[in-house]
Amino acid sequence: MKYIAEFRDGELARTLARSIAAAVQPGRRYSFMEFCGGHTHAISRYGLADLLPANVRMVHGPGCPVCVLPIGRVDLAIALALERGVMLCSYGDTLRVPASGGLSLLKAKARGADVRMVYSTLDALQLARDNPQREVVFFAIGFETTTPPTALAIQQARSEGLANFSVLCCHVLTPAAISHILESPEVRQWGTVPIDGFIGPAHVSTVIGSRPYEFFAEEYRKPVVIAGFEPLDVMQAIRMLVRQVNEGRCEVENEFARAVTREGNVKAQDRVAQVFELRREFEWRGLSVVPYSALRIRADYADFDAERRFGLQYRSVPDHKACECGAILRGVKRPQDCRLFGKVCTPDNPMGSCMVSSEGACAAHYSYGRYKDMALNDG
Amino acid sequence: MAEGKRIAARPLDLKNGRVDLTHGAGGRAMVQLVRELFAARLGNEYLGQGNDGAVLPLPAGEGARLVMSTDSHVVSPLEFAGGDIGCLSVHGTINDVAMMGAKPLYLAAGFILEEGFPLADLARIVESMAQAARAARVPVVTGDTKVVQRGKGDGLFITTTGVGVLPAGVELGGDRARAGDAILLSGTLGDHGVAVMSRRENLAFDAPVDSDTAALHELVAAMLATGAQLRCLRDPTRGGLAATLNEIAHQSGAGMLLREQLIPVRPAVAAACELLGLDPLDVANEGKLVAVCAAADADRLLAAMRAHPLGREAARIGEVVADAHCFVQMETAFGGRRIVDWLASDPLPRIC
Amino acid sequence: MCLALPVKVVDVEAAGDWATADLGGVRKRISLALLEGVVSGDYVILHVGYALTKLDPAEAERTLALFARMEP
Secondary structure, three states, X not given: OOOOHHHHOHHHHHHHHHHHHHHOOOOOOEEEEEEEHHHHHHHHHOOHHHHXXXXXXXXEEEEOOOOOOOHHHHHHHHHXXXXXXXXXXXXXXXXXXXXXXXXOHHHHHHOOOEEEEOOOHHHHHHHHHHOOOOOEEEEEEEOOOOHHHHHHXXXXXXXXXXXXXXXXXXXXXXXXXXXXXXXXXXXXXXXXXXXXXXXXXXXXXXXXXXXXXXXXXXXXXXXXXXXXXXXXXXXXXXXXXXXHHHHOOOOEEEOOOOOOOOOOOHHHHHHHHHHEEEOOEEEEOOOEEEEOOEEEEOHHHHHHEHHHHOOOOOOOOOOOOOOOHHHHHOOOOOHHHOOOEOOOEEOOEOOOHHHHOOOOHHHHHHHHHHHHHHHHHHO | OOOOXXXXXXXXXXXXXXXXXXXXXOOHHHHHHHHHHHHHHHOOOOHHHOOOOOOOXXXXXXXXXXXXXXXXXOOOOOEEOOEEHXXXXXXXXXXXXXXXXXXEEEEEEEEEEEOOOEHHHHHHHHHHHHHHHXXXXXXXXXXXXXXXXXXXXXXXXXXXXXXXXXXXXXXXXXXXXOOOOEEEEOOOOOHHHHHHHOOOOOOOOOOOOOOOOOOOHHHHHHHHHOOOOEEEEEOOOOOHHHHHHHHHXXXXXXXXXXXXXXXXXXXXXHHHHHHHOOOHXXXXXXXXXXXXXXXXXXXXXXXXXXXXXXXXXXXXXXXXEOOOOOOEEEEOOOOOEEEXXXXXXXXXXOOO | OOOEEEEEEXXXXXXXXXXXXXXXXXXXXXXXXXXXXXXXXXXXXXXXXXEEEEOOHHHHHHHHHHHHOOOO
């Protein structure tokens, strides 16, 4: 598989590992946050942490859209399916998110709700065409990577006159989340976040470009390196971040130059702007309310907005009191610091956002890395 | 089989006919279905006895024991590249018996048919079962048919039960693995799961991958004949290799360490898994086995496996280690280490 | 969730908005509606059924070369 296999090469990994080890200044600690869930997954899946020197710590950020989806939003989707009889289409990962009343979309399906797993909005559109007598609602989650496909689906539905298709929009924005991590009052409550730099998301950046990150680098004096999706990309990005920190630079660098440009995909951005607008605020699971961090469907496309069509009212549902996701998402605590981790809260029975999807910090650690904790405990 | 009087005025319309409620009612319609569709294909001396139960000779051998296993098959779609629910149900149960080290002897098959199911499809699937049974030399000696109302059955469900004989001295079990043992795999991972998924509704791709469904009892016989110290045999079906190894690790109270680079996966399967966001270690297989054996016997066993058509790509993929936590760990091709965990649940419905 | 992969475009349909992509021998029909000027032989990043961006082979080579360099 071209452009995949070469970027997973073990030999090059060892070269990069040596290079990073040579670059770090002894006695200095480096803490980098990878924002994107895909990066969290890659780090865990390839055992990347084993190849980094001990003084480089990776902090897992809130870049997993399933993880940050509030319970209240899943409740809306479940209600549509169970009570309004719609055909609810959803990406796979969202199906198991536990919501109120011990339900998830999968459990609602067991109770008779018509919940369909789709790989793409294209599948949802087809379902709407094939079932003209049914209401078909697409549960749209995701960051900027996933938003353009939703925009296109809505525009396609309009051009075809697919009157039975609508979208429950829960798209969220990356830069707003990063700002929030760096700025919010809760950070002061838990202590300043010791993050020295960010690994910027891979695929979000193909759409939004590298430009939006320039603000962070300047305003917060933190270097950002946009990294590709493969483990070698992540290691190279870490190397570049270490160099920036050593040299006191705070720039936006692009390691994923093969797919990311400064401007991004302007056509995709335009389509998104045509269909969506900013919500003034939006609740993120684990991060509470974040201003201008999410999208809703414009009045122009109101016909395809499930919230309007079905008169949905959002109700916030808090997380378990002992859940440490908020602190974990900010990099102030680690999964193993949470009382619930691995005991009550597991991938089979997730209590909070970080365990809900395989890309969440807690899920990744549980599935791939918890043997290390055991080794430490065994002493 | 005695032909007897014609049971019905007209033969079954295998081309355009459909299952209806009379076919499960125990009367003439059911007898006709059994005779003209099932027995005509599966027929053998035991099935031909035509009684409520098949009378079978008791296997001989001092210290020999009976092994019995059962499996229900609900795979959707019913037919896929490289196989169908029919041959799958034959292979699956033969394999479960064989994994105990036993020689499979007889199968029983129960069918639950949905009203409206096309007889042509049923005939084709039963023919596939018959061919699988004949090739494996394990006859279907008794069976049952029921019909459920339209909408209550997804077309066809099959349950097969198998019995076999386990000779004295063969003791295999998931609790017998010990530190130092070698872990062997008979071939490539993920073929079945990907073949089935590529036919599903929402997956519009065309992966050139066939299901690996196969009867493994002769491969097992060849492995036993080497005299190698085998601890355990298991076929990694639902949940894939990850589930199977975790089961054995927990049963044996030991850990495991695998090497990713040694695990064989077809490039097309790897690519399909990338597209679906799946790990080949979690995907179902229907014609592969995992063997845990004493390290000293690994090479001998591997040679015997590779000499058999179903084991050509057999590989040694890791070892059992002492670990109170019973983790299955893997050294990634990349160089780091991670756990191979049990998947929380099946990512897609009904692969086997 | 963040399932995005580099795939090769092997056949662009006449109207230009759809194509067949190939990844290691697996073929899938994908939408090109978010891009312009994609031709057969191009590599694109595929996400939830849509091509998001084209891959630049020269940049890919440059990045790979960077991995191998040992300077601190």
